Amino acid sequence: MTDRGGQQRLLLPTLALLTTITAVVSSLGAPLVPSIAETYDVRLTTAQWSLTATLLIGAVATPVVGRFASGRLRRPTILVGLAVVTAGTALAVVPMSYGVLVAGRAMQGVGMALLPLAIAVARDALVGEPMNRAIALLSVTTVAGAGLGYPLTALVAEVGGLHAAYALGTLLAAATLVMAWRYLPGSDEVAPMRVDWVGAALLSGGLLAVLLAVSEGEVWGWSSPLTLGLGAAGLTLLVLAVVWTLRSATPLIDLRMAVRPGLAAPNLVAFVAGLGMYCLLTLSVVLVRADEPGFGLGQPVLVAGLILVPYSLLSVLGNQLARVVRVRLGPALLLPTGCLMFLVSTVLLAVAHAHLWQLLVAMALGGAGSGFTFSSLAVLMVPHVPQAETGSAMAFNQVLRYLGFTIGSALSVALMAAYGGGSHGFRATLLTVSSIFVVAATGAVVLDRRLRVR
Known part of the structure; x- marks a missing residue:
């Protein structure tokens, strides 16, 4: 083990590596979805579950893991989470059935729940502006990590095949686990919180049913009893989850805290930005890989990964731009500006997508919007949250972001099919997201005006 000074110096790099690598692992989906559909001979909407399953588990695991964010179980929870991610990537390497692949991808979703814990560690270890910078950095690494993971995994898949990409993910996750074991500090100041397993079951069951209905409705028929029944059952479970949460003494998610002044706007934008981000990423991959009359660029998986390079680079720039805007113009402009940057990106791609350069411009603008928006959320929320509730507040915001990711992943392909597919379906879906x-x-x-009036 290294000395305490060395641990302190390597803490932020370790946390950044943790959030980046878990984002890279979670990105082992979108650019590979068409290849998965080919390899396992399944429909594109079914293959999309190799991404949606990861996001769904991330959304449900985040509040569960967040209950430990302020307790002495924080360090072991992070280590166990990384171990599960490593095991999940190793399972996806095995060339067995599509169900085994989805199971491995679902396990990888646990890594997405570790960001709120990383932010809680940073808040405990740092103070003042260094803390704000660290939180903003950790928030944007999920975007930058996805942008890095897309071209990296696409290149490996192009050269070594589909399962080689998951082998790379296994090595990266294992290396991150070793770094976290060496340099991550423990916390023994607060007892761990109780987990509301009933609330978790209701939330996960409701989301799974709704997403199945949305993603498979085109195949089953939108008016079929199975689609309508699953959709109704899912919505019922989600309503029950809300009722249960509001009445629970130890709720999985503190819904009342989520609508407090200073938290409501970041929570709203987290959901919408997450939905828009994964609609943009998913539809961009569909556009690159498709080769239909009048629609598609007909490019290989490597190009599908490389389109995320401008997205990733501009997300880092967006993070820096958000800090400048916050310091010079005040925080009130952050969230509306981030939404408008996303809006320009989706509208531009909707009206102009015949050439690769048009897609790259739209992705660059979307990356800037992602970095600008996601780096602003935690910074805006922290001043309005007591330190003891940081983990819970960040976890709920992350849940909303992941719910947006999950719904965007499933809805984008399904909505495009519902609009008739091709260029028309592509355009209509993006304009819907833009609205x-x-x-x-x-x-x-x-x-924000309500907050200022108070």
Whole structure:
């Protein structure tokens, strides 16, 4: 073991590696979805579950893991989470059935729940502006990590095949586990919180049913009893989850805290930005790989990964731009500006997608919007949250972001099919997403004014 000074110096790099690598592992989905559909001979909407399963588990695991964020189990929880991710990537390497692949991808989703814990560690270890910078850095690494993971895993898949990409993920996750074991500090100040397993079951069951109905409705028929029954059952379970949570003494998610002044706007934008981000990423991959009359660029998986390079680079720039705007113009402009940057990206791609350069420009703008928006969320929330509730507040915001990721992943392909597919379906889906960003930007302005009136 290294000395205490060495541990302190390597703490932030370790946390950044943790959040980056878990984002890279979670990105082992979108650019590989068409290849998975070919390899396992399944429909594109079914193959999309290799991504959606990861995001769904991430959304459900985040509040469960977040219950330990302020307790002495924080360090072992992070280590166990990384071990599960490593095991999941190793399972996905095995060339067995599509169900085994999805199971491995689901295990990898646990890594997405570790970001709130990393932020809680940073808040305990740092103070003042260094803490704000660290939180912003950790928040944006999920975007940058996905952008790095797409071209990296696509290149490995192009050269070594589909399962070689998951082998790379196994090595990266294992290396991160070793770093975390060596340099991550423990916490013994607060007892761990109780986990509401009933709430977790209701939430996961409801989301799974709704997403199945959305993703498979095109095949089963939108008016079929199975689609309608699953959708109704899922919505019922989600309503029960809300009712249970509001009545629980130890709720999985503190819904009342989520709508407090200073938290409501970041939570709203987290959901919408997450949905828009994965709609943009998923549809971009569909555009690159498709080769239909009048639609698609007909490019290999490597190009599908490389389109994330401008997205990743501009996400880092967006993070820096958000800090400048916050310092010079104040925090009120952060969330509306981030939504408008996303809006420009989705509208541009909707109206111009015949050439690769048009896609790259739209992805660059989307990356800037992602970095700008996601790096702002935690910084805006922290001043309005007591230190003891940081883990819970960050976990809920992360849940909303992951719910947006999950719904965006499943909805984008299904909605495109519902609109008739091809160029028309592609355009209509992106314009639908664009309208949501207008609503989110308006909501952020209104909620910020309410905060200032108080």
